[in-house]
Amino acid sequence: MNFFATKRRIAFFGATLALLLTAALPVIALAAPQETRCGTDIACVKKFGDDAIAKRQTSLDGLTTKINGLVSKGHLTSAQAGPLLGQITTNKNGLATLKTKLDGETDITAARADVRNIYLQFRIYAVFLPRTRHVVELDIMTNVDARLKGLEPKIEDAIAKASADKKDQLNTLYADFKAQLKEAEAQIDAGQGQLPVLTPNTFNTDRATYDKAFAALQADTKAAHDALKKAGDDLHQIAMILKGRAGTPVPGNTATPSA
Amino acid sequence: MTLHSIGRRQTRRTVWLVAALALVLVLALAACGGRGAGGNGGYNGGGSQGGSGGQSASVTQVVQGDADLTSIMATLDSVNLDANIDESSLDNEVTP
Numbered sequence: 517m518n519f520f521a522t523k524r525r526i527a528f529f530g531a532t533l534a535l536l537l538t539a540a541l542p543v544i545a546l547a548a549p550q551e552t553r554c555g556t557d558i559a560c561v562k563k564f565g566d567d568a569i570a571k572r573q574t575s576l577d578g579l580t581t582k583i584n585g586l587v588s589k590g591h592l593t594s595a596q597a598g599p600l601l602g603q604i605t606t607n608k609n610g611l612a613t614l615k616t617k618l619d620g621e622t623d624i625t626a627a628r629a630d631v632r633n634i635y636l637q638f639r640i641y642a643v644f645l646p647r648t649r650h651v652v653e654l655d656i657m658t659n660v661d662a663r664l665k666g667l668e669p670k671i672e673d674a675i676a677k678a679s680a681d682k683k684d685q686l687n688t689l690y691a692d693f694k695a696q697l698k699e700a701e702a703q704i705d706a707g708q709g710q711l712p713v714l715t716p717n718t719f720n721t722d723r724a725t726y727d728k729a730f731a732a733l734q735a736d737t738k739a740a741h742d743a744l745k746k747a748g749d750d751l752h753q754i755a756m757i758l759k760g761r762a763g764t765p766v767p768g769n770t771a772t773p774s775a
Numbered sequence: 776m777t778l779h780s781i782g783r784r785q786t787r788r789t790v791w792l793v794a795a796l797a798l799v800l801v802l803a804l805a806a807c808g809g810r811g812a813g814g815n816g817g818y819n820g821g822g823s824q825g826g827s828g829g830q831s832a833s834v835t836q837v838v839q840g841d842a843d844l845t846s847i848m849a850t851l852d853s854v855n856l857d858a859n860i861d862e863s864s865l866d867n868e869v870t871p
């Protein structure tokens with residue numbers, strides 16, 4: 517009798533111990549990284565934060581260089597680059613201010629909160645850089661679209677003066693050229709429509725909405741890119757056909773058509 | 776041969792020399808002017824039907840537009856690659 521009672525007690529004690537251990541495990545696991553990384557060493561926390569800030573500043577500088585390069589090559593206008601460079605400066609200044617705050621902290625909890633803000637307030641890698649790079653692409657595509665649209669009167673004039681046996685082929689290509697530009701414009705507009713959602717705040721508080729908008733931006737950008745490529749292919753074929761006429765006299769070419 | 780006839784012959788030579796120089800100058804200026812006009816024009820007038828075989832200005836512009844697009848599309852491809860770099864894992868929060 518006593519033997520059975522003791523056995524039951526041991527079993528109950530064992531089960532309780534197992535339950536307690538299971539409940540305590542997540543707490544131990546969560547606490548572990550803090551202990552293993554910097555523990556109570558505030559200088560370690562500050563160095564970690566400073567390194568993270570420096571890495572982001574370098575990435576932002578890289579983006580500035582890229583944007584300026586695109587402006588100097590004429591692919592991006594100064595008006596398009598201005599707001600983007602302004603946002604980069606705002607982020608750089610914000611990170612610099614956070615670094616000053618972090619470096620001045622005397623309390624490790626406050627220092628850890630500053631480090632946390634590097635992620636939460638800026639989201640340089642998750643939000644700012646991918647968003648800005650997409651804006652750059654949308655801006656360049658807008659410029660390419662405008663440039664191609666500017667060629668329409670010239671294409672029309674060239675087709676009008678083309679020999680009869682080439683007109684059908686040229687008209688088919690030109691119709692597709694215009695359709696692709698229309699598609700590109702619609703996709704560029706759709707992509708730009710996603711931008712207001714793509715903020716660090718949406719990323720932090722409503723991840724599902726953020727992810728959906730970003731996926732849509734990627735899809736819209738790709739579709740616009742593909743449409744512009746197709747329009748470019750059409751233009752190339754049109755140019756090749758027209759170029760085939762080089763060397764033959766063009767009847768009625770006494771008046772140079774205006775652009 | 777009197778002193779007077781020698782002087783007249785020299786005057787005649789000088790006149791010929793000046794006339795020859797003036798002719799050379801006029802020819803040189805005309806050549807420069809012609810080259811300048813052609814050089815600045817690029818496509819030199821659709822009305823002349825010369826040069827590139829009478830290719831119309833619009834054809835030239837379409838062909839040029841196609842050539843320009845090649846470099847822009849290469850840039851666009853590169854920008855597209857950049858835009859699709861996924862570094863979001865670098866923003867996974869780490870507590871030091």
